[in-house]
Amino acid sequence: MVVCVCNAIRESDVRQAVRSGAQCPRSAYESLGRRPRCGQCLTFAREIIDEERAAA
């Protein structure tokens, strides 16, 4: 599933970024070499990050 349309970031990319230490959407996107643009994805990205961190 695509999380961020602007950057073509997938859910699996976000989860991988969290496992590599990202703690928020901005740091997750930065670790992927991208940055938030329109911002519409941030709430969903945060939910995935919280879920992934809770499972760690």
Ligand code: FES
């Ligand atoms: S959808 Fe992620 S910044 Fe636009």
